[in-house]
Amino acid sequence: MYSARLFVPLQAEKRKKMNVAVVKYNAGNIYSVIHALQRLGVNPILTDDPEQLQKADKVLFPGQGEASNAMRYLREHGLDKVITDLKNPILGICIGQQLMCRHSEEGDTDCLGIFDADVLRFQPQKHEDKVPHMGWNQLERPSSELFKGFSEGEFVYFVHSFYVPICAHTIATTDYIQPFSAALHKDNFYATQFHPEKSGSVGERIIKNFLEL
Amino acid sequence: MLAKRIIPCLDVKDGQTVKGTNFVNLRQAGDPVELGRAYSEQGADELVFLDITASHEGRKTFTDMVQRVAAEVSIPFTVGGGISELRDVEKMLSAGADKVSINSAAIRNPHLIDEIAYNFGSQVCVVAIDARLDENGWTCYLNGGRIPTERNLFDWAKEANQRGAGEILFTSMNHDGVKAGFANEALARLAEELSIPVIASGGAGCMEHFRDAFAIGHADAALAASVFHFGEIGIPELKEYLRAEKINVRL
Numbered sequence: 001m002y003s004a005r006l007f008v009p010l011q012a013e014k015r016k017k018m019n020v021a022v023v024k025y026n027a028g029n030i031y032s033v034i035h036a037l038q039r040l041g042v043n044p045i046l047t048d049d050p051e052q053l054q055k056a057d058k059v060l061f062p063g064q065g066e067a068s069n070a071m072r073y074l075r076e077h078g079l080d081k082v083i084t085d086l087k088n089p090i091l092g093i094c095i096g097q098q099l100m101c102r103h104s105e106e107g108d109t110d111c112l113g114i115f116d117a118d119v120l121r122f123q124p125q126k127h128e129d130k131v132p133h134m135g136w137n138q139l140e141r142p143s144s145e146l147f148k149g150f151s152e153g154e155f156v157y158f159v160h161s162f163y164v165p166i167c168a169h170t171i172a173t174t175d176y177i178q179p180f181s182a183a184l185h186k187d188n189f190y191a192t193q194f195h196p197e198k199s200g201s202v203g204e205r206i207i208k209n210f211l212e213l
Numbered sequence: 214m215l216a217k218r219i220i221p222c223l224d225v226k227d228g229q230t231v232k233g234t235n236f237v238n239l240r241q242a243g244d245p246v247e248l249g250r251a252y253s254e255q256g257a258d259e260l261v262f263l264d265i266t267a268s269h270e271g272r273k274t275f276t277d278m279v280q281r282v283a284a285e286v287s288i289p290f291t292v293g294g295g296i297s298e299l300r301d302v303e304k305m306l307s308a309g310a311d312k313v314s315i316n317s318a319a320i321r322n323p324h325l326i327d328e329i330a331y332n333f334g335s336q337v338c339v340v341a342i343d344a345r346l347d348e349n350g351w352t353c354y355l356n357g358g359r360i361p362t363e364r365n366l367f368d369w370a371k372e373a374n375q376r377g378a379g380e381i382l383f384t385s386m387n388h389d390g391v392k393a394g395f396a397n398e399a400l401a402r403l404a405e406e407l408s409i410p411v412i413a414s415g416g417a418g419c420m421e422h423f424r425d426a427f428a429i430g431h432a433d434a435a436l437a438a439s440v441f442h443f444g445e446i447g448i449p450e451l452k453e454y455l456r457a458e459k460i461n462v463r464l
Binding site for chain 1: 214215216218253258283284285287288289306307309311333334335336379380405408409410433434463464
């Protein structure tokens with residue numbers, strides 16, 4: 001108990017000095033990720049500068065928005081190549097995750113191609129299957145350092161109309177209409193379909209785990 | 214499985230929370246940011262902050278409060294009250310709100326729903342409807358329930374749905390403040406007729422009322438104010454109860 005108490009401030013102290021970058025682009029709701037990082041004691045920088053993104057300890061690629069507009073912006077600003085070539089840990093969130101895939105049905109968009117998977121639109125099977133999938137749903141089979149200390153069925157917050165089917169990179173699933181990828185991982189690339197920054201204490205643990213990778 | 218949501222609603226006037234009974238008799242109930250954070254820690258799934266201030270200065274205070282909530286609270290929140298044009302929506306979203314709720318402005322200018330959905334996405338747009346059951350059926354009201362309209366609840370809700378609303382927040386004026394349960398029959402009909410989530414509001418008095426709003430009214434979420442603010446129902450015990458009643462909630 002006593003050592004655990006000592007451990008917490010040490011981690012917090014470490015986070016304060018951490019160099020965390022958030023990718024600046026034309027997606028909405030980026031500030032909620034910045035606030036979540038600040039609540040953990042991190043002072044992130046919001047940047048589209050390739051060098052700053054490359055030398056950051058950790059990069060976050062959050063956002064809400066429409067895939068084709070977001071991809072057009074990333075290409076026009078050369079960020080597509082910068083993100084794809086990153087060697088440091090990067091966490092894509094929501095549209096960030098979808099953009100890290102190969103292709104999205106939203107606007108028939110070619111995306112970054114980091115994850116070998118395509119993004120599909122939810123097809124409701126019955127009246128109760130409302131799209132967007134919005135609200136708190138459960139993580140099943142979480143298997144990654146991102147979910148260190150997690151048990152089956154913890155709730156996280158989703159808002160999305162498109163999803164990534166289960167694939168070789170899937171590290172957690174969620175069931176809505178059918179089971180889909182709640183999170184992905186490949187090498188230094190991590191991504192969640194849900195919003196850890198809006199998922200209360202569970203989401204905070206995910207961001208903390210990411211920062212401690 | 215997608216959880217049914219429990220949403221405390223905080224009415225805010227000049228930076229302080231208040232709650233009216235049947236839309237009048239306001240009582241003080243504390244700092245909205247503190248209260249919001251406390252609800253989040255207790256397991257609230259979302260929060261709604263309604264600005265009931267009329268003055269220009271009060272509006273500025275509300276925007277500051279929205280920024281503080283965004284910085285301090287880690288669950289989604291909706292803001293409403295006094296949002297009448299796209300510029301107001303933009304201001305609230307850039308202050309950090311996840312969703313905006315529009316009420317009278319949507320009835321006066323239904324195109325506002327299309328505009329919000331087009332510019333920011335449907336998930337941002339909550340259309341709030343205050344309606345009263347009278348001899349003509351369910352009639353929609355404006356201005357916090359003061360002005361009756363020609364609109365019928367179900368017709369208007371369907372139109373809002375088609376225009377791109379992301380959710381309908383339905384308050385029954387017959388039930389609000391009475392603490393005798395939600396308007397379950399009307400809720401069930403909305404759930405049947407709409408393709409978007411319905412938030413039940415008005416009438417919560419005990420835990421059974423929440424169960425009924427979900428089990429009988431088929432609501433996706435239930436919103437309440439005074440039962441939470443005055444500690445009559447605690448959110449943890451409410452969720453334990455609902456789980457025991459086979460309603461899927463986030464614990």
